[in-house]
Amino acid sequence: MFRFLHAADVHLDSPLIGLDRYESAPVDAVRGATRRALERLVGLAIDEEVAFVLLAGDLYDGDWKDYRTGLFFVEQMAKLREASIRVFVVAGNHDAASQLTKNLRSPENVRFFSTKKPETRLLEAFGVAIHGQGFASRAVTEDLAAAYPGADPGLFHIGLLHTSLDGREGHAAYAPTSAQILAQKGYQYWALGHVHQREVVSRDPWMVFPGNVQGRHAREVGPKGCTLVTVENGAVAGVEERHVDVLRWAVCRVDLDGTTTTDDVLDRVARSLTAAADRTDGRAVAVRVEVTGPAACHDEIAANPDHWVQEIRALAAGVSSADVWVEKVRFATDRPIDLAALAARDDALGSFLQEFAAAADSPEETAALRDALADIRGKLPSELLAGEDAVDPHAPEILARLVCEARELLLARIAREGATR
Numbered sequence: 286m287f288r289f290l291h292a293a294d295v296h297l298d299s300p301l302i303g304l305d306r307y308e309s310a311p312v313d314a315v316r317g318a319t320r321r322a323l324e325r326l327v328g329l330a331i332d333e334e335v336a337f338v339l340l341a342g343d344l345y346d347g348d349w350k351d352y353r354t355g356l357f358f359v360e361q362m363a364k365l366r367e368a369s370i371r372v373f374v375v376a377g378n379h380d381a382a383s384q385l386t387k388n389l390r391s392p393e394n395v396r397f398f399s400t401k402k403p404e405t406r407l408l409e410a411f412g413v414a415i416h417g418q419g420f421a422s423r424a425v426t427e428d429l430a431a432a433y434p435g436a437d438p439g440l441f442h443i444g445l446l447h448t449s450l451d452g453r454e455g456h457a458a459y460a461p462t463s464a465q466i467l468a469q470k471g472y473q474y475w476a477l478g479h480v481h482q483r484e485v486v487s488r489d490p491w492m493v494f495p496g497n498v499q500g501r502h503a504r505e506v507g508p509k510g511c512t513l514v515t516v517e518n519g520a521v522a523g524v525e526e527r528h529v530d531v532l533r534w535a536v537c538r539v540d541l542d543g544t545t546t547t548d549d550v551l552d553r554v555a556r557s558l559t560a561a562a563d564r565t566d567g568r569a570v571a572v573r574v575e576v577t578g579p580a581a582c583h584d585e586i587a588a589n590p591d592h593w594v595q596e597i598r599a600l601a602a603g604v605s606s607a608d609v610w611v612e613k614v615r616f617a618t619d620r621p622i623d624l625a626a627l628a629a630r631d632d633a634l635g636s637f638l639q640e641f642a643a644a645a646d647s648p649e650e651t652a653a654l655r656d657a658l659a660d661i662r663g664k665l666p667s668e669l670l671a672g673e674d675a676v677d678p679h680a681p682e683i684l685a686r687l688v689c690e691a692r693e694l695l696l697a698r699i700a701r702e703g704a705t706r
Contacts, residue, residue: 287411288514289335290527291341292339295340296345296379299501300316318531324361326498326529327364330368336370338370340373341495342420344380346380355389359390359392362394372396373398373415377420377459411441413443414437416472418432430462430466430467436472442470442471447477451463451464460479464486464487468487474492477495482505500530506536508530509528535573536573537558539576540577544580545581546582547582551596558601558604558611559604562604572610572611587616655679
């Protein structure tokens with residue numbers, strides 16, 4: 286019996302995005318989060334006395350700013366060497382060979398797989414064969430797994446691969462392959478990387494994306510970590526998720542339906558923040574708050590949203606013994622007006638509301654609006670058109686939100702006037 290750890294997408298020294306926007310942000314804690322996560326990973330490997338560690342790509346986050354990133358990795362691997370734990374690594378798209386211009390020599394217990402062709406490492410003491418190939422360039426579009434060798438009987442075979450598999454939402458289609466191709470190799474375990482959300486693709490044979498070890502922004506919510514695998518008699522006997530993240534991300538969606546005052550609003554936000562903090566096992570948590578729905582105090586919030594952002598951030602400081610920071614607050618509230626009832630009226634207002642709602646959902650109307658916004662888009666700074674907070678009016682999700690907001694503003698105004706007649 287032996288155990289091994291499977292991790293991926295460390296993105297060492299990657300900046301965590303979104304917590305540097307206000308004075309009390311935990312900048313130092315955030316900057317060191319990926320390093321602390323790697324330290325926890327190393328500590329877990331030593332505590333569990335694993336035979337080896339697999340790192341399935343994106344160890345780094347592209348080219349280093351300085352040597353300290355590489356030195357930190359070497360220091361951590363030296364700890365594993367002292368515990369007689371070997372480490373096997375394939376390069377991913379973020380740390381492809383052409384990107385690592387400041388490469389340092391790793392300790393002798395660390396082995397990087399070839400980026401030219403599949404390579405096999407034999408661990409005779411455990412009866413294990415590990416097969417892998419790293420990325421030679423940032424964008425690998427061919428199926429690397431197709432060239433991996435078939436399994437020989439008598440060994441426990443592991444495939445180490447950085448891949449989008451057969452496509453995963455939000456991830457570039459690098460080294461695409463399929464679960465069927467992987468299964469045909471006859472391996473007992475596929476240690477995958479590239480997808481930042483944990484996913485067990487298959488249990489026969491095992492194909493696992495462990496997710497990244499530390500969430501980096503508000504789209505990477507929930508616990509993050511690695512996978513501990515137990516092997517007995519040449520077969521997988523146990524696959525356990527282990528969390529090593531030090532700061533967790535969450536999205537709190539607060540529905541204001543039925544609220545009457547801003548105190549009611551803050552009470553609901555506080556309960557949501559508390560619930561988010563309670564799910565982090567004592568870790569710090571960065572929260573994106575989305576306040577939505579009809580509220581009697583809509584006008585009060587809309588008149589000074591910055592004030593209510595600060596009120597919510599102040600709430601976060603006292604909702605839990607854990608550190609809670611509000612990364613961003615988004616308001617999408619409206620007045621509690623029954624538009625459906627008004628649209629059902631048998632008069633000019635009802636007819637107008639019906640026709641307007643239908644037009645707003647029309648693909649032809651959306652295309653016309655996109656064309657109308659072409660000049661505006663051309664005048665926007667390039668930094669506004671990309672990234673986490675992009676406001677590109679041609680992006681489908683941004684365009685849909687603009688249409689929705691404009692529709693609700695116009696309908697609410699017309700409805701208020703119509704409701705008083």
